Amino acid sequence: MWVAEPIVVRLGGRLIGIRADTGDTADTLRQLLGRYLEYHDDVSAAVSVRCATTSTARGRASVPQLLLGNRLIARSRNAVDVLHALDRLLAGIAAEAEPVIAAPRVMLRMIAKNGRAVLLDAPPAAMLGVGQLNRGGVREIARYGTVVDGTTVQPDPELDLDWAAAGLGAPTPLGPMTLVGLVALEPSSSAGSSTGRPPQTGDTGETPADRTSRFAVRHPSPEWLRTVAHLESSSRIAVTHEKAAAVDAIVGLLPS
Amino acid sequence: MPESAYALTDRPRAVDDVEIAAFDGEIVVFHVGPSVVHKLPGAIGAVWLMCDGETTVAELSPQLTELFGLADDDGTDLDQTVHSALTQLARNGLLAGQGVVATRVEDDVATRASDGSEIFVAPPDP
Numbered sequence: 001m002w003v004a005e006p007i008v009v010r011l012g013g014r015l016i017g018i019r020a021d022t023g024d025t026a027d028t029l030r031q032l033l034g035r036y037l038e039y040h041d042d043v044s045a046a047v048s049v050r051c052a053t054t055s056t057a058r059g060r061a062s063v064p065q066l067l068l069g070n071r072l073i074a075r076s077r078n079a080v081d082v083l084h085a086l087d088r089l090l091a092g093i094a095a096e097a098e099p100v101i102a103a104p105r106v107m108l109r110m111i112a113k114n115g116r117a118v119l120l121d122a123p124p125a126a127m128l129g130v131g132q133l134n135r136g137g138v139r140e141i142a143r144y145g146t147v148v149d150g151t152t153v154q155p156d157p158e159l160d161l162d163w164a165a166a167g168l169g170a171p172t173p174l175g176p177m178t179l180v181g182l183v184a185l186e187p188s189s190s191a192g193s194s195t196g197r198p199p200q201t202g203d204t205g206e207t208p209a210d211r212t213s214r215f216a217v218r219h220p221s222p223e224w225l226r227t228v229a230h231l232e233s234s235s236r237i238a239v240t241h242e243k244a245a246a247v248d249a250i251v252g253l254l255p256s
Numbered sequence: 257m258p259e260s261a262y263a264l265t266d267r268p269r270a271v272d273d274v275e276i277a278a279f280d281g282e283i284v285v286f287h288v289g290p291s292v293v294h295k296l297p298g299a300i301g302a303v304w305l306m307c308d309g310e311t312t313v314a315e316l317s318p319q320l321t322e323l324f325g326l327a328d329d330d331g332t333d334l335d336q337t338v339h340s341a342l343t344q345l346a347r348n349g350l351l352a353g354q355g356v357v358a359t360r361v362e363d364d365v366a367t368r369a370s371d372g373s374e375i376f377v378a379p380p381d382p
C-alpha cells in the first residue's frame with residue numbers, strides 16, 4: 001500500500017514525513033522536494049500521496065489522492081493535480097510555522113472562482129456536486145487551511161519545488177482573493193434547531209447568532225469573529241443539510 | 257428576591273477582553289483570555305451588557321424592562337432571571353473577578369526528532 005520509509009522534508013523549521021504509494025511516486029517526490037529533503041529514521045508520515053490509479057476487487061477505481069493524516073485533502077484522476085495540491089499543502093504547513101502576517105488560518109475547505117472564495121465547513125470526504133460546480137467555473141482549491149485577513153484570503157508563500165526535474169508543470173500561483181461567504185454542510189443526523197424557531201426552506205433553522213458562533217469557533221480570535229459577523233450581517237452565511245443546497249449556496253455566492 | 261452569589265448592592269462588571277457580535281436579541285462573544293466563543297441568548301446577553309461595574313444588581317431588573325422591554329412573563333420572575341443570568345455568566349468567566357472556569361487548553365502535540373527538530377503531526381479532524 002505504501003512505500004515503507006517516508007520521505008522527510010524540513011519546512012518552516014519542522015520535519016514533515018510524506019509517504020508514497022509506489023517507488024515511482026517516491027522518486028517523483030524526491031525530485032520535486034530535493035532542496036528540502038533530510039534523512040531521519042524517526043519521523044513518521046503525516047502526509048500520504050497516492051499517484052497511481054488502482055482497481056479494487058469490486059472493480060472500483062481508486063484515483064490519485066492526497067491525505068493529511070486520515071483527512072482527504074485532494075482527489076483527482078490526474079496525479080499532477082494531487083501533486084499541485086501537495087505543493088499548496090506543504091506551503092501552508094511551512095507558513096503556519098513561520099507566519100508572514102498575523103492573520104487567522106482557518107481550517108475550512110476553500111471553493112474559488114475569479115478571485116473570490118467561499119469557505120466550506122463540510123466533512124473532508126463529502127464530495128459536493130463537482131460537475132455542477134465545475135460547469136459554473138467553480139473549483140475547490142486544496143490547501144492547508146485558509147489565511148483570512150479581514151475579508152481577504154491570503155496566499156501562502158510559495159515553495160521552491162523543482163517541477164522541471166520531475167518533468168511536470170508547476171501549479172498556477174494563488175493570488176489574494178476576496179472572501180464572499182461561508183457555507184456549512186451539516187450532517188442530517190443532527191437535523192433540527194435548538195432555537196425553537198421553525199426551519200426555513202433550505203436551511204437548518206439556525207439563528208444569525210447560531211451561524212456566527214458555529215463559524216467563530218473554528219478559529220479563536222477577535223479578527224475571525226469580526227469577519228464572520230460581517231458576513232452574517234451581509235447574509236453571506238448558509239447552513240444546510242443537503243449537498244444540493246450547499247452547491248446552490250456556493251454558486252449563488254460566486255456568480256459569473 | 258431569590259438567593260444567589262450576588263447581593264443587591266453588588267455592581268457586577270463584564271470582562272473587557274472581548275469581541276462582540278450582536279444579532280436580534282442574541283450576542284456572540286469571543287473572550288480573548290481563554291479563547292472561548294460564547295453565544296448569549298436573550299436575557300442573559302442583556303444582563304451581561306448591563307454589567308458595567310456601576311449598575312447594582314437591584315437596578316438590573318428595572319433596566320431590563322426599560323432598555324430591552326423584558327418583563328415578568330409566564331410565571332418567570334425577572335429578578336430570578338437576573339440572578340440566574342449572573343450565575344451563568346460568572347460560571348463561564350464573563351464577569352470580572354469571578355475567575356475563568358471554561359478555559360481552552362491547547363494540546364501540545366509537538367514531538368521531536370532525535371536531533372531536537374519539531375516533527376509535524378497531522379491535526380485531528382475538527
